[in-house]
Amino acid sequence: MGNDAPSRRTALAALLSAALATGCSSGARSVASGGTATLRYFFWGDAGRAELINQCIEVFERDHRRIRIKTSFVGFDAYWQKVTTALAGGNPPDLLHVDYAWLRTFANHDLLADLAELTGAGKEIDASAVVPALRTAGLIQGRRVGVPLSRNSIALMYDARLYAEAGATPPDLKTGWETFVEQTARISKFTKGAQAGVDNPGQNYMGVEMWMMQHGKTAWTEAGQLGFTPDDLHGYLSFIERWRDAGGIAGARVILEAKPGAPVTARRAASMFEWDNQVGSRSEARGTRLKLTTPPTDTGTSGLYAKPGMLLSASGTTPYRSEAAQFINFMINDRRVAKILGTNIGMAPTTRQEGAASTDDPFVRLTQGYEKRIAGVAAATPPAPGVGGSTLNVRLERIAEKLGYGVISVDEAVDLYFDQAKVVLS
Numbered sequence: 238m239g240n241d242a243p244s245r246r247t248a249l250a251a252l253l254s255a256a257l258a259t260g261c262s263s264g265a266r267s268v269a270s271g272g273t274a275t276l277r278y279f280f281w282g283d284a285g286r287a288e289l290i291n292q293c294i295e296v297f298e299r300d301h302r303r304i305r306i307k308t309s310f311v312g313f314d315a316y317w318q319k320v321t322t323a324l325a326g327g328n329p330p331d332l333l334h335v336d337y338a339w340l341r342t343f344a345n346h347d348l349l350a351d352l353a354e355l356t357g358a359g360k361e362i363d364a365s366a367v368v369p370a371l372r373t374a375g376l377i378q379g380r381r382v383g384v385p386l387s388r389n390s391i392a393l394m395y396d397a398r399l400y401a402e403a404g405a406t407p408p409d410l411k412t413g414w415e416t417f418v419e420q421t422a423r424i425s426k427f428t429k430g431a432q433a434g435v436d437n438p439g440q441n442y443m444g445v446e447m448w449m450m451q452h453g454k455t456a457w458t459e460a461g462q463l464g465f466t467p468d469d470l471h472g473y474l475s476f477i478e479r480w481r482d483a484g485g486i487a488g489a490r491v492i493l494e495a496k497p498g499a500p501v502t503a504r505r506a507a508s509m510f511e512w513d514n515q516v517g518s519r520s521e522a523r524g525t526r527l528k529l530t531t532p533p534t535d536t537g538t539s540g541l542y543a544k545p546g547m548l549l550s551a552s553g554t555t556p557y558r559s560e561a562a563q564f565i566n567f568m569i570n571d572r573r574v575a576k577i578l579g580t581n582i583g584m585a586p587t588t589r590q591e592g593a594a595s596t597d598d599p600f601v602r603l604t605q606g607y608e609k610r611i612a613g614v615a616a617a618t619p620p621a622p623g624v625g626g627s628t629l630n631v632r633l634e635r636i637a638e639k640l641g642y643g644v645i646s647v648d649e650a651v652d653l654y655f656d657q658a659k660v661v662l663s
Contacts, residue, residue: 451534
């Protein structure tokens with residue numbers, strides 16, 4: 238799992254929340270006298286992603302002579318600061334990428350356009366080809382406030398060579414969690430502690446969410462409240478503590494020393510739970526080609542689901558709602574887009590774009606193969622996190638760190654989490 242510094246995200250959450258409280262003015266702009274609409278488009282990423290997206294825009298503009306798209310991009314953390322500034326200044330972009338964790342927060346402050354009336358047969362957005370498991374992504378209480386641009390799923394990324402050398406077997410959906418505990422402990426013992434069997438899956442929301450879904454719960458409800466109880470979390474964290482005692486997972490100090498990366502990329506762990514489309518970057522950082530497999534399960538339920546890698550939304554104040562919807566439709570349905578983007582932002586969100594990405598890249602093939610294998614066992618996208626969900630995720634990381642260092646007990650960790658949830662979600 239990713240180990241981004243929680244302090245940065247805490248400050249980011251506070252900054253964005255403050256800006257949202259101010260609201261924003263319409264910033265409406267009229268169509269130019271020549272009849273051309275120019276839409277401002279914000280997204281996060283690096284120069285490589287920007288080049289690919291601009292190539293897509295060139296294709297779109299050739300097909301839509303009266304629509305122009307002007308892009309602006311920065312890195313992920315700086316992106317939210319940029320969006321915050323635009324919102325607070327009453328000058329939001331017409332189009333913007335939204336992370337699933339922030340979708341409900343933006344929607345509940347009426348910052349995103351409801352595109353439901355522009356979606357359907359013969360309308361601007363044709364969502365009929367969206368992968369079935371992804372069709373609820375972007376819906377908040379019946380409002381279509383975002384459209385998934387990509388999808389990915391949780392996978393266990395593992396160093397197959399090290400597993401084999403240690404005599405350990407990677408899990409699949411027929412493997413129970415206790416068996417996986419034994420296998421990861423075997424790796425830790427084989428390496429004499431130099432590499433843990435697996436990164437700690439109890440350190441942030443990804444592991445919690447996967448566990449809850451395996452046990453018939455969701456992390457969040459449709460109303461934006463927590464979908465699990467203190468007893469549910471106690472059961473999971475107690476299991477993580479037993480796993481830690483068995484020696485199979487990376488310790489708190491290892492995780493801290495590996496930041497801003499992860500124990501796997503620092504060669505301090507042999508495997509990690511991560512979004513499948515990250516296998517290329519994680520492999521490159523480790524210097525070893527990692528493989529993908531499913532998590533273990535005790536219930537027969539995978540705990541996997543189709544997650545929108547990012548969503549494309551129109552701002553609630555854009556005067557170009559129809560034009561924005563046409564661009565969104567192009568980005569999710571046109572095969573030329575998939576050929577250009579590959580898996581830079583994740584797997585294709587629609588059946589129309591599936592298979593269009595280049596198969597020359599071994600990691601693209603690996604991710605495509607994994608997605609095909611889990612298609613029959615992955616659940617539909619669960620409800621979006623509640624307002625304040627991103628802040629609560631950061632609090633969970635801090636609580637998990639204290640638990641890992643032995644500063645607090647499982648009982649105290651559960652009480653602290655739900656006490657903070659009451660404050661954050663209120």
